[in-house]
Amino acid sequence: MITEKEIWSALEIVKDPEIPTLSMVDMGIITKVEVRGESNVYVEMTPTFTGCPAIKMMENMVADRLKEIGIETIQVTTTFDKPWNSNKLTERGLMCLKKHGLAPPPKHEGEITMELLEHSICPHCGSKNTDMKTPFGPTLCRSMHYCNDCLQAFEQFKPVV
Amino acid sequence: MEHIKELLYKMADDLLVIGHRNSEWTGLGPILEEDIAFSSMAQDKIGHSQALFQILHQLGEPEPDTNAFMREAKQFHNAQFLELQNDDYDFSTIRHFLFDHADQLRFDNLANSSYEPLAKVARKIKGELKYHVFHADIWLNKLGNGNEESHARMQTALNNAWNYALGMFEKGDYEEQLIADTIFEGEQSLQNRWLAVITPIIEKANLKIPAEKDWEPVLGGRKGYHTENLDQLVNEMSEVFRIEPGVEW
Numbered sequence: 001m002i003t004e005k006e007i008w009s010a011l012e013i014v015k016d017p018e019i020p021t022l023s024m025v026d027m028g029i030i031t032k033v034e035v036r037g038e039s040n041v042y043v044e045m046t047p048t049f050t051g052c053p054a055i056k057m058m059e060n061m062v063a064d065r066l067k068e069i070g071i072e073t074i075q076v077t078t079t080f081d082k083p084w085n086s087n088k089l090t091e092r093g094l095m096c097l098k099k100h101g102l103a104p105p106p107k108h109e110g111e112i113t114m115e116l117l118e119h120s121i122c123p124h125c126g127s128k129n130t131d132m133k134t135p136f137g138p139t140l141c142r143s144m145h146y147c148n149d150c151l152q153a154f155e156q157f158k159p160v161v
Numbered sequence: 162m163e164h165i166k167e168l169l170y171k172m173a174d175d176l177l178v179i180g181h182r183n184s185e186w187t188g189l190g191p192i193l194e195e196d197i198a199f200s201s202m203a204q205d206k207i208g209h210s211q212a213l214f215q216i217l218h219q220l221g222e223p224e225p226d227t228n229a230f231m232r233e234a235k236q237f238h239n240a241q242f243l244e245l246q247n248d249d250y251d252f253s254t255i256r257h258f259l260f261d262h263a264d265q266l267r268f269d270n271l272a273n274s275s276y277e278p279l280a281k282v283a284r285k286i287k288g289e290l291k292y293h294v295f296h297a298d299i300w301l302n303k304l305g306n307g308n309e310e311s312h313a314r315m316q317t318a319l320n321n322a323w324n325y326a327l328g329m330f331e332k333g334d335y336e337e338q339l340i341a342d343t344i345f346e347g348e349q350s351l352q353n354r355w356l357a358v359i360t361p362i363i364e365k366a367n368l369k370i371p372a373e374k375d376w377e378p379v380l381g382g383r384k385g386y387h388t389e390n391l392d393q394l395v396n397e398m399s400e401v402f403r404i405e406p407g408v409e410w
Binding site for chain 2 (some may be wrong): 049050051080083084085136143158161
């Protein structure tokens with residue numbers, strides 16, 4: 001019988017549809033994997049943002065991947081039992097964001113303050129001499145910033161508690 | 162469960178209606194960043210409303226899309242404040258400020274609700290709302306302390322919005338039961354906390370809350386009494402869904 005560990009590693013190649021360098025596992029949005037019998041797998045997911053329009057698509061991508069490795073009975077659901085927050089991104093996840101040109105979210109201590117949002121680290125040159133232009137961006141999970149040193153605009157994956 | 166349904170309906174409808182109004186700024190914002198901000202907040206609000214409609218569905222109400230798009234205006238429980246037209250950017254910003262602080266405080270409280278399905282969703286949503294409140298506070302301050310025109314327009318918008326905003330705290334029929342069951346703190350307590358939070362921010366923006374003797378909350382929205390603005394909004398919002406309900410677009 002397939003193990004939960006094998007399911008987790010099979011899911012590592014399922015990427016975020018909006019950030020193709022980042023896997024859903026590293027993003028921290030897959031919250032539970034359960035083998036419920038011979039070829040019967042249950043997966044729980046949780047969205048980064050409640051209004052994320054990609055969550056249905058991501059559920060389908062997870063189900064497709066499980067089908068691909070031969071699982072016959074698949075149930076994928078979205079719950080808020082273990083809600084996402086940006087500290088759930090893995091170390092590899094943070095690296096992947098950077099590789100994609102996005103500033104990773106700074107670790108938070110359970111509180112998001114203006115100070116945490118200002119002066120994020122530019123993913124292009126590493127400078128901290130940056131300004132937040134707006135807390136909203138091209139997707140719900142990104143804010144927009146400007147680097148005063150390399151004079152480039154950049155986006156940050158928002159810290160969320 | 163009627164008391165919980167009442168609470169969920171008024172919140173879901175507030176969020177759906179303001180979400181739709183926010184979306185009307187898409188493509189029309191005064192600057193690109195504001196266009197994006199209101200569009201993002203629209204998406205958040207509608208997502209929050211969908212999460213609440215989902216709980217209602219689990220309590221036996223219609224599924225979320227049907228509930229959102231197949232009711233008539235008189236079946237909506239939103240406060241009238243939220244259905245008013247966007248008007249200019251000044252009014253939209255004031256409404257955004259007044260509503261989002263109330264929304265943030267409401268979800269903060271509900272994160273500790275004894276009704277666990279709602280508490281779970283609230284714990285997630287309250288974190289996201291931080292960004293809405295930051296955004297509102299920044300613009301209230303910028304425009305309130307801007308030039309003479311921006312200050313005057315913000316003060317007028319605040320005066321016009323105020324009694325409608327007080328209508329957000331209209332009590333429902335199950336108020337006491339919700340409080341007794343520790344599901345929700347109740348509208349009076351929420352309004353008190355809201356006033357305590359927004360007053361110093363408004364003062365810092367060099368604006369004045371209307372004198373208390375003139376406070377006359379605009380009530381009725383929670384009971385299905387609405388302005389014609391809601392008919393317009395519901396018709397426009399549901400137009401596509403109603404062409405063929407249930408079809409996958």
